[in-house]
Ligand SMILES: Nc1ncnc2c1ncn2[C@@H]1O[C@H](COP(=O)(O)OP(=O)(O)OP(=O)(O)O)[C@@H](O)[C@H]1O
């Protein structure tokens with residue numbers, strides 16, 4: 001049975017949720033203005049001195065970080081609105097990789113794609129899947145030191161599943177940390193919030209998709225998402241095969 005204290009606590013959490021949501025809303029507009037201006041400076045990079053371009057890159061990195069945090073916080077606070085539409089896991093993956101490329105290049109991390117072109121279309125909320133893929137790619141990049149190699153694959157696991165997986169050759173996860181990494185706010189990073197994986201789990205729950213991982217300390221990590229193919233349009237698969 002819930003006590004008066006529990007109710008007060010619930011109320012406080014609700015108020016914090018509302019405040020966070022409106023704060024995020026207010027931050028988004030000025031953030032877009034900063035992004036537009038930085039994009040403009042990138043467009044005229046040839047006309048600018050090297051030091052200015054370096055500063056622009058640093059600002060872009062910082063902006064990406066703020067954007068990432070805000071998107072994750074927003075996911076936690078907003079009501080569960082689903083905008084499912086017919087879309088392709090492969091296309092969303094390519095989008096996500098495109099968005100992370102500059103970041104990966106700067107850290108000398110190479111991202112390889114091996115996407116099964118016969119994958120059928122699915123019914124998903126594109127922005128949610130994009131956020132999941134961005135979070136997992138960010139983690140993979142952050143785990144890599146020198147000469148990072150990341151492989152992203154999509155494939156069928158016969159008969160009922162489609163797998164999206166990302167493998168890195170980064171630091172790996174120690175046995176004692178394996179059970180902690182999906183906890184809200186667990187992080188081993190100096191500047192981490194520990195929200196990335198919790199948000200992924202939460203977003204994937206809408207599609208009954210499972211997120212799991214295998215990891216060996218010092219060798220690397222493989223995160224994989226198991227999508228049930230009943231969310232996919234199997235007729236499209238047949239069409240793809242016939243074409
Ligand atoms: N690919 C990976 N390789 C090694 N460790 C990982 C990897 N992905 C996640 N982890 C571990 O799981 C922890 C939690 O990850 P999560 O994405 O939830 O938070 P974070 O990356 O620390 O912070 P945030 O995503 O909020 O910036 C990480 O701090 C790290 O210890």
Ligand SMILES: [Mg+2]
Nearest residue numbers: 138139196197
């Ligand atoms: Mg993360």
